[in-house]
Amino acid sequence: MEQRSRRSSRTMRKQPGSVAGAYLALLADRGVDYLFGNAGTDFAPLIEAYAEAAQTGTAVPRPIVATHENLAVAMAHGYGMVSRRIPAVMVHVSVGTANMICAALNAARENVAILLTAGRSPLTEKGLPGSRDGYIHWAQEMYDQGGMIREIVKWDYELRNGEQLTTVVDRALAIAATEPRGPVYLALPREVIAAPVSHPQPLSPSRLRAASPPAPDAAAIEAAAALLAKANQPLIVTSNGGRHAAAFGALAEFAERFAIPVVQHRPRYLSLPSSHSMNLGFDPARLVPKADLILVIESDVPWLPSLVTPAGGCKVVQCGLDPLFTRYPIRGFPCDVAIAGSVVATLAALTAALADGIDADLVARRRSRVRDERAALTGEWQAARDAGAHKSPLDPAWVSHCIDRSKDPRAIVINEYTLFVEQCGFEHPDLYFGSSSASGLGWGAGAALGAKLARPDSPVVAVVGDGAYLFSNPAAVHYASALHDLPVLFVVMNNAKWGAVERSTRAMYPAGRAALSNAPMFIELSRLPAFERICEAAGGHGERVEDPAALPGALARAMSIVKNERRQALLNVICGPGGTA
Numbered sequence: 001m002e003q004r005s006r007r008s009s010r011t012m013r014k015q016p017g018s019v020a021g022a023y024l025a026l027l028a029d030r031g032v033d034y035l036f037g038n039a040g041t042d043f044a045p046l047i048e049a050y051a052e053a054a055q056t057g058t059a060v061p062r063p064i065v066a067t068h069e070n071l072a073v074a075m076a077h078g079y080g081m082v083s084r085r086i087p088a089v090m091v092h093v094s095v096g097t098a099n100m101i102c103a104a105l106n107a108a109r110e111n112v113a114i115l116l117t118a119g120r121s122p123l124t125e126k127g128l129p130g131s132r133d134g135y136i137h138w139a140q141e142m143y144d145q146g147g148m149i150r151e152i153v154k155w156d157y158e159l160r161n162g163e164q165l166t167t168v169v170d171r172a173l174a175i176a177a178t179e180p181r182g183p184v185y186l187a188l189p190r191e192v193i194a195a196p197v198s199h200p201q202p203l204s205p206s207r208l209r210a211a212s213p214p215a216p217d218a219a220a221i222e223a224a225a226a227l228l229a230k231a232n233q234p235l236i237v238t239s240n241g242g243r244h245a246a247a248f249g250a251l252a253e254f255a256e257r258f259a260i261p262v263v264q265h266r267p268r269y270l271s272l273p274s275s276h277s278m279n280l281g282f283d284p285a286r287l288v289p290k291a292d293l294i295l296v297i298e299s300d301v302p303w304l305p306s307l308v309t310p311a312g313g314c315k316v317v318q319c320g321l322d323p324l325f326t327r328y329p330i331r332g333f334p335c336d337v338a339i340a341g342s343v344v345a346t347l348a349a350l351t352a353a354l355a356d357g358i359d360a361d362l363v364a365r366r367r368s369r370v371r372d373e374r375a376a377l378t379g380e381w382q383a384a385r386d387a388g389a390h391k392s393p394l395d396p397a398w399v400s401h402c403i404d405r406s407k408d409p410r411a412i413v414i415n416e417y418t419l420f421v422e423q424c425g426f427e428h429p430d431l432y433f434g435s436s437s438a439s440g441l442g443w444g445a446g447a448a449l450g451a452k453l454a455r456p457d458s459p460v461v462a463v464v465g466d467g468a469y470l471f472s473n474p475a476a477v478h479y480a481s482a483l484h485d486l487p488v489l490f491v492v493m494n495n496a497k498w499g500a501v502e503r504s505t506r507a508m509y510p511a512g513r514a515a516l517s518n519a520p521m522f523i524e525l526s527r528l529p530a531f532e533r534i535c536e537a538a539g540g541h542g543e544r545v546e547d548p549a550a551l552p553g554a555l556a557r558a559m560s561i562v563k564n565e566r567r568q569a570l571l572n573v574i575c576g577p578g579g580t581a
């Protein structure tokens with residue numbers, strides 16, 4: 001779990017003048033490669049320290065300007081999600097913290113470790129370097145700035161003086177990196193970071209390590225293995241098993257060996273190759289009622305209890321680094337056995353416990369049943385895309401299929417939920433990332449930029465709805481793409497509405513007045529701007545696609561421009577009803 005600096009220096013070069021300078025050098029030494037920033041008056045000591053570092057040649061995190069805090073955190077999220085390294089974000093005092101909370105909740109729910117930081121209004125009214133010198137410094141101060149974000153982060157603190165700098169930063173990073181990972185928050189008052197450094201340089205590397213994850217308990221493994229061994233229709237439901245790339249292969253092996261089908265409910269990280277014989281798609285509703293044992297692996301919501309219930313005698317085993325999701329206020333999924341531990345360790349222990357005690361005939365029967373289920377399911381997917389192939393406005397199933405067909409096999413796809421993942425093929429881990437279960441909209445476009453930063457050689461495609469696109473702060477996104485040379489393809493599935501809001505209204509009031517109305521409130525987004533022109537305004541390529549037959553060509557053109565001209569591109573694809581959220 002330890003995050004080492006990619007730079008070779010084991011000691012810092014030169015004593016920086018201020019705490020801000022020492023802080024930046026410390027971050028670099030601890031392996032924080034990027035500082036995503038949205039600046040204000042609190043940044044002055046940091047900006048000065050960056051200028052000093054440029055002159056002295058001190059290693060510091062690369063600064064990445066993001067012109068909205070939501071974007072800064074979404075980019076950091078995308079970067080951390082793909083690289084598994086810990087980035088830092090710095091925003092402007094209370095107001096910047098307020099703006100980043102939605103994106104921070106997205107990262108927290110997906111266990112993405114980020115060092116979130118914010119300045120604090122100067123504490124003193126005069127007399128110190130950094131004391132208040134602007135009228136905003138009174139109004140922006142809050143009694144408890146960290147309180148706004150405390151519920152979301154794993155730890156928060158305010159740096160009190162330069163002497164504690166190393167302890168504070170190392171503690172922040174170690175807590176963020178300890179599983180289940182997550183963002184932490186540090187406030188940096190202006191006088192404190194403006195003060196001269198008076199203490200000796202810290203040791204490198206850090207002496208504070210992230211804690212190792214809990215090892216699965218032997219008795220719990222035995223109990224779960226006994227249930228698995230005798231189950232006729234076991235089912236694995238996962239959402240985030242693949243957050244550790246090694247778990248992708250481990251789950252594939254486990255599911256295959258014991259013939260246990262896998263459903264990925266709302267995956268944020270893919271846990272199984274698309275073509276795997278045990279892959280039964282993404283909808284738990286058809287399989288949960290038939291199962292006599294459900295093995296929940298890293299899934300906060302393995303099924304929707306209002307729609308489906310496991311059969312009477314069905315046992316449920318839940319495993320994960322925090323199998324009960326203790327940060328969620330309410331979550332009542334039954335749990336006969338709960339196993340805390342990493343997916344890889346848990347599956348290895350279950351495999352060892354099952355190795356001799358499982359009946360080969362039982363496994364063979366399971367295997368043939370899953371083969372039939374999978375054949376039926378893939379047939380349905382095929383039928384759905386065939387049915388959509390000629391529709392205009394375009395059918396999201398067809399759009400998803402075309403994206404799949406045109407993408408490079410190494411491409412990373414970021415899905416802010418409008419892509420139909422069952423229409424796509426991903427054979428390796430870390431090629432597909434879905435939006436957070438917190439679903440704070442506006443994540444996908446920024447996360448795609450962060451993913452590109454983490455893996456510059458991979459093409460990156462962001463698929464978002466028109467609603468999500470507008471939430472993402474498009475002008476800021478396209479500017480960041482151009483400014484930081486992060487060419488990405490954005491595909492906007494534009495149904496000119498907040499479809500999820502419509503679906504939820506119809507589900508609650510199927511025969512209600514809104515369902516019968518031609519123009520229910522808060523659903524239709526009429527007279528939307530030409531999104532493709534927003535991308536063009538930042539130097540990118542843009543196209544509007546209304547003809548299903550034109551989509552493959554438009555995708556090929558856009559992908560070629562992104563790759564060969566290193567320019568971002570946006571396809572504004574005019575879609576009909578979708579329906580995944």
Ligand SMILES: Cc1ncc(C[n+]2csc(CCOP(=O)(O)OP(=O)(O)O)c2C)c(N)n1
Nearest residue numbers: 439440441465466467468497498499500578
């Ligand atoms: C920050 C935030 N505000 C509001 C919502 C509520 N919300 C969920 S889905 C949705 C509509 C998204 O529209 P779009 O991206 O076009 O996709 P569609 O639902 O039409 O498929 C809204 C407004 C949210 N999830 N996050």
